[in-house]
Amino acid sequence: MNHITEILILLFLAITFLQSGYDKIADWNGNVGWLKSHFENTFLGNKVPFSLGIILILEIIAGILALAGIWFLTMNDNKEIALYSGIVSCITLLFLLFGQRIAKDYDGARTIVIYFIPALFLVFILQ
Template sequence: MDNFMTHIVSITIQLFLLITFLQSGIDKIVDWKGNVGWLKEHFAASFMGKMVPLLLVIILILEVFTALCCITAIYALLCCGYGFYAILSAFSASVTLLLLLFGQRVAKDYQGALTITCYFIVAIFGLYMATK
């Protein structure tokens, strides 16, 4: 119980990131064809239009990696107060979100970029909390 109270903010942020990236990764796996189709259309006018399947695989790998790091971080924080995985997951989430932000900016989807910024703020705050 001591570790929970000591790391309650980090654990809550890890849960937020876990839900975000796990759901996104599952959605990409379950509806791969729909995601590829929508993204090809979304990036049709950009240099990334022909690379959508490859880029989607990269994002999927990063999202699953981040989700696994979040699970490990929550366990490590609860069991022994160990924060390395919280740092790793928050950093991985931040990098993944920066890549998504880059894509939205390239596609000139400024509203989508703004939405990603909200998630990025949480990830950066999680990184800050994990390193303090």
């Protein structure tokens, strides 16, 4: 039962980001279309596909690092990859928060904070 808190948070992050990344890949056009309308009155309106690609890459990296972090924690008590997962997760969520604030979607921004808290807690307990 070593590192159970870290492992549970890493599982949460892996599920969150890998599912979100999969959704972006599986329905790229639907996501781009919805986001273009979401950001149409902002400076991000004509940068949606590029921005979505950046978010997709960050989410996949965060999710893979979370799974790798679990492996390294359980196999050889190494916290480094788990910490990187927490950091990349926080950065990804800050990008998402920034976008929601730019779009003036304050409810969406508030929702992102719910995901940010465990990611930040993971960084806190691993540093």
